[in-house]
Amino acid sequence: MAKYSLNVLGGGQEVGRSSFLLDVGEKILLERGVKLNADEIQYPAPVTTNLDAAIISHAHLDHSGYLPKLFVDSHSMCYMTPPTLEISKMLWFDSLKIAGYEGVAPQFSEDEIVETEKYTFPISYRRPVNISKNCSLELFDAGHISGSSMPLISFKNKRFLFTGDFNPAETRLYSGADLRAGKVDYVMMESTYGDRNHPSRAETEKRLCESVQETVDNGGHALIAAFAVARSQEIIDVLHEYNIDVPVYLDGMSQKASRIFLDYPEYLKDPKFLKKALDKTIWVRRDKHRKEALKQPSVIVTTSGMLSGGPIQHYVKTVHKEENSKIILTGYQVEGTPGRKLMDEGILETEADTFKPVCGVEKYDFSAHASQSELLRALNKWSPEKVILVHGDLEVTEVLKAKIEKDLGIDTVNPANGDTVKLD
Ligand SMILES: [Zn+2]
Numbered sequence: 374m375a376k377y378s379l380n381v382l383g384g385g386q387e388v389g390r391s392s393f394l395l396d397v398g399e400k401i402l403l404e405r406g407v408k409l410n411a412d413e414i415q416y417p418a419p420v421t422t423n424l425d426a427a428i429i430s431h432a433h434l435d436h437s438g439y440l441p442k443l444f445v446d447s448h449s450m451c452y453m454t455p456p457t458l459e460i461s462k463m464l465w466f467d468s469l470k471i472a473g474y475e476g477v478a479p480q481f482s483e484d485e486i487v488e489t490e491k492y493t494f495p496i497s498y499r500r501p502v503n504i505s506k507n508c509s510l511e512l513f514d515a516g517h518i519s520g521s522s523m524p525l526i527s528f529k530n531k532r533f534l535f536t537g538d539f540n541p542a543e544t545r546l547y548s549g550a551d552l553r554a555g556k557v558d559y560v561m562m563e564s565t566y567g568d569r570n571h572p573s574r575a576e577t578e579k580r581l582c583e584s585v586q587e588t589v590d591n592g593g594h595a596l597i598a599a600f601a602v603a604r605s606q607e608i609i610d611v612l613h614e615y616n617i618d619v620p621v622y623l624d625g626m627s628q629k630a631s632r633i634f635l636d637y638p639e640y641l642k643d644p645k646f647l648k649k650a651l652d653k654t655i656w657v658r659r660d661k662h663r664k665e666a667l668k669q670p671s672v673i674v675t676t677s678g679m680l681s682g683g684p685i686q687h688y689v690k691t692v693h694k695e696e697n698s699k700i701i702l703t704g705y706q707v708e709g710t711p712g713r714k715l716m717d718e719g720i721l722e723t724e725a726d727t728f729k730p731v732c733g734v735e736k737y738d739f740s741a742h743a744s745q746s747e748l749l750r751a752l753n754k755w756s757p758e759k760v761i762l763v764h765g766d767l768e769v770t771e772v773l774k775a776k777i778e779k780d781l782g783i784d785t786v787n788p789a790n791g792d793t794v795k796l797d
Contacts (some may be wrong), residue, residue, distance in 0.1 A: 384415025392417035407438035425505035431521035432460035441481035463630035485511030515539040516550035516601040521574025545610035561643030564765030567773030582615035593697035601626035602679035613650030624657035625676030679712035693730035
């Protein structure tokens with residue numbers, strides 16, 4: 374009988390609600406995320422055992438969003454980097470706010486967020502700590518968002534590496550994932566883009582800035598939809614680098630996320646550059662700023678990244694009618710979101726209306742996830758005995774599993790939710 378095992382509570386053959394229970398005699402929970410669909414939230418399976426420790430790789434809600442509920446029954450310690458805690462808290466409080474004005478039951482209470490913080494032990498990269506009697510934990514920089522990590526768990530004579538979401542490629546904000554964990558026995562790996570490669574970042578940046586410059590030269594508005602955490606800041610950096618010389622406005626939760634980023638400069642590649650770029654932008658605080666932004670040629674970087682809510686709702690009402698303006702998407706558009714509908718059908722759904730926009734609509738691939746070739750290169754470095762693929766759609770994990778087995782000859786599984794993977 375296998376001595377060790379991994380139980381998939383969520384995030385098996387899907388992207389969202391990541392949660393995994395590692396059983397090595399001691400019980401370690403990795404991630405506690407939610408899956409945010411267009412009109413409902415899905416949760417991982419319940420934790421039905423006493424935990425020895427919990428670990429959160431990074432702040433995105435599909436990895437952290439259900440954590441505050443965990444401490445109702447569990448009083449184990451939870452480990453993450455300091456920025457992961459700060460950004461998660463921002464996102465948790467924001468989910469409560471959204472539940473409030475949508476009139477739905479909140480997923481957890483403010484008290485539970487406070488409780489979560491009490492049981493969280495922040496650790497930085499490359500500082501191994503003992504998290505239970507036989508397990509130690511070391512976090513490697515994942516290069517995905519500020520504070521994102523790849524947890525390495527060592528127990529007895531085995532090493533288990535979880536990649537979380539990782540990006541080995543250098544971007545404006547980060548130097549790229551730290552792949553120097555050495556030889557490991559098991560890798561549990563994300564497979565979001567396991568079936569494809571990305572266009573070069575430099576090329577994408579150039580195309581974006583050319584398009585933005587052309588738009589403002591024609592007297593239009595470049596309305597850039599960007600996620601609050603990391604994508605907005607990267608876009609601001611890129612616009613600064615290309616010296617786009619019209620006012621650049623920053624609106625939405627990205628302002629708060631930017632402040633947290635600058636509070637943790639050691640988690641950025643070039644904090645001074647980001648600070649300069651952010652200082653040059655106009656932080657929208659009042660309606661006056663929103664009117665001003667729409668009165669002159671401008672760039673507006675705002676949330677939500679998928680056009681579902683957020684201040685972008687205000688801007689699209691004007692921009693969609695302007696032939697010389699553009700709505701620019703900069704991230705993955707989940708099925709069922711207004712952003713996806715706009716891309717696929719050319720129809721813009723706002724909270725109140727439906728339009729057929731006359732402005733331009735463009736999309737750029739600023740992915741913060743490893744591509745197929747980067748995933749294979751990373752595995753080559755870690756040379757594990759077994760690979761467990763998670764955080765990817767079924768078809769994508771099938772393609773990647775076949776590729777790993779054929780090219781690298783490593784035993785690979787892509788478990789579904791509820792499956793238990795034996796580990797020896
Ligand atoms: Zn993520």
